[in-house]
Amino acid sequence: MSTRLHLALRDVADAAGDTTAFGDPDDGATTLTVQRLAARVRRRRAVRGAGTAGVAASAVGAVALAGPYLTTQEISPAADPDAAPGTCRSSVATLPTGPSDVLSVELGYVAANGTSGVDAARAGIGLGTWQGGVADLQVAVSQLPVGMTDPSRLRLLVSQDDVVLGSAQYRLDTTITSVPNVLRHEVGLAEPWAGTDPRAVYGLEPEGDVWWDTLPDEQGTIDVAQRVPLDLVACDGSGGLPLGEYDVWVTTVDSLGAARGSAGPWALTVASDVPTATDLPDGFPRTVPLVDGRVVAAHRHGDGWAAEVVTLGDDRARLAADLLSRVALYVDSTGAGLPGPPSATGPVGSAPWVSGVAVPGWLVRVVASQTPDAEPSVVYVLTPTS
Secondary structure (H helix, E strand, C coil): CCHHHHHHHHHHHHHHHCHHHHCCCCCHHHHHHHHHHHHHHHHHHHHHHHHHHHCCCCCCEECCCCCCCHHHCCCCCCCCCCCCCCCCCCEHHHCCCCHHHCCEEEEEECCCCCCCCCCCHHHCCCCCEECCCEEEEEEEEEECCCCCCCCEEEEEEEEECCEEEEEEEEEECCCCEEHHHHHHHHHCCCCCCCCECCCEEECECCECCEEEEEEECCCCCEEEEEEEEEECECCCCCCECCCEEEEEEEEEECCCCCEEEEEEEEEEEECCCCCECCCCCCCCCCCCCECCCEEEEEEEECCEEEEEEECCCCCHHHHHHHHHHCCCEEECCCCCEEECCCCCCCCCCCCCEEEEEEECCEEEEEEEEECCCCCEEEEEEEEECC
16 A cells, blocks of 8 residues: 555544544534535536536735737637627637736635645636536625726636636626625624735625635735635537637626626636546445546455545545435435435535445545555545445
8 A cells, every 4th residue: 555545544534533522413514514515516517517518825816017018919710700808709818908907816726635725816726627517616806997886797718729618707806805704794703803904805795605715825914705606608609618728717797787807817727527447456346436547556445445536626535426426325214325416514615525425335545645646546446335
């Protein structure tokens, strides 16, 4: 067994020991977390269904629009010349960047292992690799184009070869606020705060999949951003975006429906989420779906099994849990396990592990890990239930 696989197995065991604290039904934070996780699982299933029918430090990056205007770029011949800026099949070269259209945005994401890092679009740092049809991003807005009023939207654009192929938008509150106000009224942190960043921010209107995060840095300064889901679905209705490399841009849409300002690009990768069904030893339970990837270890582990699959997604642990939930059992009023709705008993959306999913004959635990060669992976631990 590799050293990292051994450590990952210990992580799973430690995580399982925290399950009761997570699942306290009288804890308000638990209730809120469960609601968020449930919303994200539903969204991922909806996105995956659309694709079938048609065919974690929060890395935050500041964007300073001091560079050349996009309007000086050539428009891609693959774009629709009649498409309005910031709409499907338009060229990102048509996004407005004049003096009254300055847009300052920070984007980032939470990696599979929970680490974070600063992301400036011009630095070429990307927004991760995603397998589950949804990218979990973080957004902070500190300056809007001149004259923005409600109702306005923040719109994320997913492009390839400078052509917009996907998008998502969120209701934008054009009333300026500050980091201390967000910490006090939105996050609910008790005062005083050591090293709070006093800068001004604009918020997205909270809804099921949009909420505020705190972002402490190495110096102890507390900043804020909002978690948002980016559905990786083609804007022309053809289904999920094909596998490949994409750019993410940000614009705003004013009350008249016109695009204002631009920021970006950040790189993002869409990877396969087809379950792995090969390269497993005889006896390994075929009823346990594994994420797509390369099986680097699969062996007996006590009375059960352990396996490690190399796979690229920053959402790989969450995707693994989602695959398991499709064959999961639930417990009825008599205590009997029956096929039915997903029954993950740990935090699927915000931590790189799941404490356990009951499938026929097995309790399966997963954790995001790395091989000794630093390849991203998922470790599975299967414990027999009978």
